[in-house]
Amino acid sequence: MPNDYYIDIFRKLVKAYNEGTLKEKYEELIEKAEDENAKKYIFAAMGLDYIKNASFEDIKKAMDMKKMKGKIVVKVGDCGIRCIDKDGFTSCQKACPFGAVDVLLEKNISEINDKCIDCGNCIAACDRGNLIDKIEFLPIVQYLESKEDVYAIIAPAYIGQFGENVTVGKLRKALKAIGFKDMIEVALFADILTLKEAVEFHKHVNKQKDFMITSCCCPMWVAMIKKLYSELVVHVAPSVSPMVACGRTIKKLHKNSKVVFIGPCVAKKAEAKENDLNDAVDFVLTFKELQEIFDILGINPENFCEDEGEHASRAGRIYAYTGGVSKAVYDTVNKLFPDRSIKVKAVQGNGVKECKDMLQKILDEKLEANFLEGMGCVGGCVGGPKSILSKDEGRKNVQEYGNQTDMITPIDNPCVYAVLKEIGINDIYELVDEDKAQIFERRF
Template identity: 45%
Template sequence: MVEKFTEFQAKRMEIFREVVKREWNGKLLTNDDLEELVAEIKKKYDYNDEDDLFIRDHIRVAMGLNPSQSKSFTYELEDIKNLDHIEKPIVTKIEGRCESCGKELEERDCYNSCKYEAHMYKRSKGPIIVNEKCLNCGSCVSSCSFGAIADKIEFLPITNLLKDEETTVYAAVAPSIVGQFGDDITMGQIRTALKYMGFQDMIEVALFADMLTIKEAFEFDHLVKKEDDFFLTSCCCPVWIRLVENNYPEVFEHMSPSVSPMVLSGRMLKKLYPDSKVVFIGPCIAKKSEAKEPELAGAIDFVLTYSELDEIFKALDINLAELPSDEKDQASFAGRVYARTGGVSFSVKTVVNRIAPRRLVKLRAKKVDGVKECKQILEDLLAAKEREANFVEGMGCDGGCVGGPRTNIDTDKATKIVNEYGEDSLIMTPFDNMNIIKILQELGSDRIEDLMDEGNEVGRLLIREKQ
């Protein structure tokens, strides 16, 4: 298994931290300020003048901009002030670095890191990223020891929103966030920290996973009637969805049309609070790309990862352990365990058993995670070899979201903490979550069945079509 953070990745996060510290404290105002940062990085890491372009491009990527190979800063700071979204591609190549690997390229971790065959390598030029094939899984970013590939970081435009008293910004946090910032750090302390930064509130995306659990349970009950019928989820994993859509169109016909809990959180919050902005915080590079898909764009304004948020807390001198805890119970056990492999299957099954206890064809789940297993189950489904399961859950990362490329802790430890946090919920199933009823009432509905009705405004929020 490739380590989530190579030596350079740690350096890159320090560069990002310095960018954040300067921007937040009003010390990133001119191109001279950026040049001063270049000089400090060169001195700290013993880079030489030949590395100037490389350092400048990593600063640009840390600001959410494309690398440009320009020898000087020009309009970067002006661009950030007017940036209301980060443009694709998310995963980008920093030119001039792969050549240092020379003939040893094929021996490097990065050479075989892309398990989706999304890009190919040339010995002298390094990777060619084919954007329409790239799933933005982050494997190549994490495995490169020399900083030749990087994903854009979206925080600098967010600072403009947080400092604007006229703009309301919500933080929507993925279920896997629990435990990511320390063993004794509570979700309430993370909420307090985000409010300190200027967010209106922190919302558990697991609440919207509860909504989608209900929808997918009804879909399963409607679509799986015979022994040979089958149904695919997980709507929460963009790597899995794009893998199926791009490479297995016949199987994709059996995929749930639901949006991810992330997208639903943005859509619902913007319906409840018009003109608000929503920032998703999670473990995944691919979520940055998902938020920009044409049929989903507009729900989520920006995406941050746990590793990025950890650096932001450090840059702003926020000590979570010293903060009071602002606790809220927003999601059920079922919604919270979406964070790990098998969580979606478990959640949907509990609702299916409740709405259709006398079904002749019982829900038989198959849970797969990681690239190899995801591809194998799809090949089996395509060849009609897999019919033991009628509900197939796929997660692109080993262990599920808790194993994402931008998590801060070990996957096994994170899984244990997620299960414990789920058990701590006072709400055991999605049907017991009165927060769902309150939201529906705010939207002019008092029927939970409206979540399944794609003919009304509420139901359309849950499906993959442009709003």
């Protein structure tokens, strides 16, 4: 079944939720489902693993969860490996960076194995809709309808995704209309992590052969290093992603709150569930999913008035495209440490293939760089599989947004210092103190 069938189910369920008829719609869809595979689409659209013979009461209990459970990427039905090429590889197998798809010729099927990290590359590669990712909106509804405060945090790639005239203030108002307490730009925490990465660079790169691998841009990049190039882990900066930093900070400042990340990436759904990071973000929505929700609920962000203004410097805003993290760290290191003899010499991997080539060059001692940035999607986050715009249009919008502020680096951003002070960090050098900056730390 094609992917639009899956999205159509999601639309029907959200519309029914909005009209107060979710129970009736669920029972109708289940009754009309042709087989067990068709039912799996219904459950995934509700953010759930398939439960055979489930009543609506079972569904309500299953949706009342604190975190997303189970695998994010769901295989529905057997495709018959019709896309297999002359070398014996299927589209999903070629798309997977981690060797997580096995082709079983004797059974005429492909299977996902335990190497899968839920990055979602296979979903975009499958044109038959046999691979889908769970949509977490209906579990989120349980919190939006409760008295708990639920914060939306939005990825830097958002600019222009919901309309060319949709500012951060208008989008914040639109999300509040859905029921969120507030919306925070993750770019502000990209600013904070840029400061941290700059100080880490100054601390660790002091000889010509020293180098540092950034950990705060892409979950696929980090997973690739951990799983396929583990000998390089010692060179990875001990920073969490801006998403995790933002979620943890909100929960530190607002006890018992919930956090929902919104971005262009399926892999972020998996990152939010990682054992050492799952204290930060409760659920994840993609840009495409949020646009569907806006459409179904009759919400047009362009029609809202402005809310509060922007809080990020250019450095944090440009994290959304390949090279943005490198540029942010380069500018910040130069401003913090103008007399350094060893300057930032950055190189980027733009997409999985380039990332692998770059990491292999390090092992072969053929790479002349001291700061490495990798983006699993070509173009960076703006090229994510759940972006609404093309990667070129997304990059253009983000660049323009970055140029609209006079704050070039996080050093120039008073909001950065205000947030750090609130969580007990009074000096930027405390960002490399394991005790003081634990909220922003990750040990691989």
